Amino acid sequence: MTIPKDARICLSAEEIPKKWYNLAADLKGIKPMLNPVTREPVKEKELEAIFCKEIIKQEMSKERYIGIPDEVREGYVALNRPSYLQRAYRLEKYLRTPAKIYFKREDMSPLGSHKGNTALAQAYFNAKSGITTLTTETGAGQWGTALAMVSNLYGLDSTVFMVRGSYEQKPFRKTLMNTYGCKVYSSPSMQTEYGRKVLKEHPETSGSLGIAISEACELAAQSGGTVKYALGSVMNHVMLHQTVIGLETMEQMKIGEIEPDYMVACVGGGSNFAGFTFPMMGETMRGKNECQYIAVEPEAAPSMSKGEFKYDFGDSAGMTPLILMYTLGSEFIPNAIHAGGLRYHGMSPLVSEACHQGFVKPVAYDQTSTFEAGVLFARTEGMVPAPESCHAVKAAMDLALECKESKEEKTIVFCLSGHGYLDLGGYEKFVNGTLESSAL
Amino acid sequence: MTIPKDARICLSAEEIPKKWYNLAADLKGIKPMLNPVTREPVKEKELEAIFCKEIIKQEMSKERYIGIPDEVREGYVALNRPSYLQRAYRLEKYLRTPAKIYFKREDMSPLGSHKGNTALAQAYFNAKSGITTLTTETGAGQWGTALAMVSNLYGLDSTVFMVRGSYEQKPFRKTLMNTYGCKVYSSPSMQTEYGRKVLKEHPETSGSLGIAISEACELAAQSGGTVKYALGSVMNHVMLHQTVIGLETMEQMKIGEIEPDYMVACVGGGSNFAGFTFPMMGETMRGKNECQYIAVEPEAAPSMSKGEFKYDFGDSAGMTPLILMYTLGSEFIPNAIHAGGLRYHGMSPLVSEACHQGFVKPVAYDQTSTFEAGVLFARTEGMVPAPESCHAVKAAMDLALECKESKEEKTIVFCLSGHGYLDLGGYEKFVNGTLESSAL
Numbered sequence: 001m002t003i004p005k006d007a008r009i010c011l012s013a014e015e016i017p018k019k020w021y022n023l024a025a026d027l028k029g030i031k032p033m034l035n036p037v038t039r040e041p042v043k044e045k046e047l048e049a050i051f052c053k054e055i056i057k058q059e060m061s062k063e064r065y066i067g068i069p070d071e072v073r074e075g076y077v078a079l080n081r082p083s084y085l086q087r088a089y090r091l092e093k094y095l096r097t098p099a100k101i102y103f104k105r106e107d108m109s110p111l112g113s114h115k116g117n118t119a120l121a122q123a124y125f126n127a128k129s130g131i132t133t134l135t136t137e138t139g140a141g142q143w144g145t146a147l148a149m150v151s152n153l154y155g156l157d158s159t160v161f162m163v164r165g166s167y168e169q170k171p172f173r174k175t176l177m178n179t180y181g182c183k184v185y186s187s188p189s190m191q192t193e194y195g196r197k198v199l200k201e202h203p204e205t206s207g208s209l210g211i212a213i214s215e216a217c218e219l220a221a222q223s224g225g226t227v228k229y230a231l232g233s234v235m236n237h238v239m240l241h242q243t244v245i246g247l248e249t250m251e252q253m254k255i256g257e258i259e260p261d262y263m264v265a266c267v268g269g270g271s272n273f274a275g276f277t278f279p280m281m282g283e284t285m286r287g288k289n290e291c292q293y294i295a296v297e298p299e300a301a302p303s304m305s306k307g308e309f310k311y312d313f314g315d316s317a318g319m320t321p322l323i324l325m326y327t328l329g330s331e332f333i334p335n336a337i338h339a340g341g342l343r344y345h346g347m348s349p350l351v352s353e354a355c356h357q358g359f360v361k362p363v364a365y366d367q368t369s370t371f372e373a374g375v376l377f378a379r380t381e382g383m384v385p386a387p388e389s390c391h392a393v394k395a396a397m398d399l400a401l402e403c404k405e406s407k408e409e410k411t412i413v414f415c416l417s418g419h420g421y422l423d424l425g426g427y428e429k430f431v432n433g434t435l436e437s438s439a440l
Numbered sequence: 441m442t443i444p445k446d447a448r449i450c451l452s453a454e455e456i457p458k459k460w461y462n463l464a465a466d467l468k469g470i471k472p473m474l475n476p477v478t479r480e481p482v483k484e485k486e487l488e489a490i491f492c493k494e495i496i497k498q499e500m501s502k503e504r505y506i507g508i509p510d511e512v513r514e515g516y517v518a519l520n521r522p523s524y525l526q527r528a529y530r531l532e533k534y535l536r537t538p539a540k541i542y543f544k545r546e547d548m549s550p551l552g553s554h555k556g557n558t559a560l561a562q563a564y565f566n567a568k569s570g571i572t573t574l575t576t577e578t579g580a581g582q583w584g585t586a587l588a589m590v591s592n593l594y595g596l597d598s599t600v601f602m603v604r605g606s607y608e609q610k611p612f613r614k615t616l617m618n619t620y621g622c623k624v625y626s627s628p629s630m631q632t633e634y635g636r637k638v639l640k641e642h643p644e645t646s647g648s649l650g651i652a653i654s655e656a657c658e659l660a661a662q663s664g665g666t667v668k669y670a671l672g673s674v675m676n677h678v679m680l681h682q683t684v685i686g687l688e689t690m691e692q693m694k695i696g697e698i699e700p701d702y703m704v705a706c707v708g709g710g711s712n713f714a715g716f717t718f719p720m721m722g723e724t725m726r727g728k729n730e731c732q733y734i735a736v737e738p739e740a741a742p743s744m745s746k747g748e749f750k751y752d753f754g755d756s757a758g759m760t761p762l763i764l765m766y767t768l769g770s771e772f773i774p775n776a777i778h779a780g781g782l783r784y785h786g787m788s789p790l791v792s793e794a795c796h797q798g799f800v801k802p803v804a805y806d807q808t809s810t811f812e813a814g815v816l817f818a819r820t821e822g823m824v825p826a827p828e829s830c831h832a833v834k835a836a837m838d839l840a841l842e843c844k845e846s847k848e849e850k851t852i853v854f855c856l857s858g859h860g861y862l863d864l865g866g867y868e869k870f871v872n873g874t875l876e877s878s879a880l
Contacts (some may be wrong), residue, residue, distance in 0.1 A: 182820060
């Protein structure tokens, strides 16, 4: 017995992709963001108060490929890129399925999730354009941690506004950001006019992502150009940077002679799903394959499964441009679930448009069933998935069980977006039998 | 600019070593363990109550190489082996040192540390010999987690006795073991005669590793042969299994044309240090190179720096065989430090003998200086080292600064034994300025 060739497919550091893939080149009929006051398409100029020019150019681009600078490829080495593509032999055996199950290892990043792929690119382009500080909001802490870490790589400072509830409940997330040298403020904070206003009116508030976004944007807008804002999901440039995941996966599938019937990933704002599927989906759009793309939502925030496709705000305060997307309404507040990264009322406009045109099939699961899948995955394959990633595991397992029923030898490739070691609270409840259901 | 060849040196899954290296073949004058009553060398038979035969054979072996079964090599894939050897370009630049600094990535294991390398081997050999359950003690939780995870891979059950203090202070460690399907008992427990006795006499005790070891050994000894005990450090077979780290490193150094002047690793019981250095050290003993081996201790438990080389018990209760080693005395209780894995009164007999013969140079650091080094490493290279690994980082940095002084272009290779994401308490105190000194 030797180790099967497809047990793990690795690429070398030199094989880190040289270009990102932009779905906007192949997805027809994309509608622009609108200025909420004028209802006119947002112009590049309007975004310059908070984003640097290169990022704005990427946001608006229709080019199919956009070059990845060497300095970013070098940074990706520090994120352990290329990540492995691995076959779940033990899980297949446990399920007694004829299906082949592969998974892409975004849990391999020292950050524990895929978030660094875009954080790093944004840090690089901002540093290059003379910015000194990046700022953002963070809820659960994954995105803030990513930005804190990568800022160092390009000599930037970072300031994160962390939703007060999380700030108080997750002190180690703050510790981690501090360890990376980041300034972390509990939001609402005394650092911004908006924060002071909220604190005066609601001194006991536990904060919200909306408030934290407003604080970070204010810091950027008021800085006179030295501070810019970085966003962790939803927008096109974020999806673009994340395609490094899918481009590697395609290269690995070529090496392993893997032809996927399904590609599966969880969706909150859409960046993990987009990054993983878009390069392959572009080929589907160009008629080169018939792969199906499964976007796995939490029942607590099923924006594509149950939302409307319409123009809506990206935030709850109504300060962003209007975006055409699947949305549960910008004032919708999802139930508290452990997969904090999936608690979003809307969806990336590119993912939304692809779904609207039938290229994406959304499914939604209750959190108890996803943790059950996560535990089974941990016991068979050894990695404890992040609560978000458990959604992808669950959907992949269900597809494999369908194959068992139908006796079809299909190939399922899913994205393990991150590990769960920094978020064991949900597992604690699950193993103790006290995890609550999360349905809408 | 392209990515430098030695930025990261990878091996494929097929390149996982096929044999472990046994230093006992090259290290002369090793003295046997003694039965504390008869003062006679311990016989294989005497160990059979708690260990399976294959493990005992490895413990006593003088063969230079011992084959790694294919099933174990397959299991190593699940632990992300081979791990990367990486160059710390950013750290070098920050330190302005002419030295080259490389580090071996044991933090890449889904377990977050090197502990799985031997846990997995022990699980395999026990499963093969018909054992149904493995049991062990755990303090901080790293070792218990490793055993819990790998037991699944070979269809074994696992039972871990966790020191009550940790059990109550680190609920997530218990959660993690439970997630892997492991039974975890707070020790002293009602599960064993010894545990019940201790609880009756000291109902308020916070437990100790000594008590937990006794409980695990009792469970194994009373099981009639279905339950065996697994040890995470100190003993020869544990060092043997860990040499997979050093064997990979040597292969990677060959590929990268790296000739180390120093190999550096932290030491508690010695398994990370031994695993990393022994294959190269064997060549030093055979006159093939002049590499120096730096073993980094905490000032709180400086067994080689300040201990005596003598026969002593491995545990505090005086129940193990007598072992010739560097020891601070089996009743020595180290100060509480965050690097829980380095709080041991003794040292692996192989590491001790190699040190006694001048092949190992011990150094000791206070924990504040090691966390400072860990933070600097996180900010330059991106990974947050485990508190134990911070000791190796600190020593490597000091060597690099010596090279800066002497303008020597030396090559330093250290082992990053694990990441710190499950142990951020020390970092929290460090970044808040409240970390206490830990000197003896």
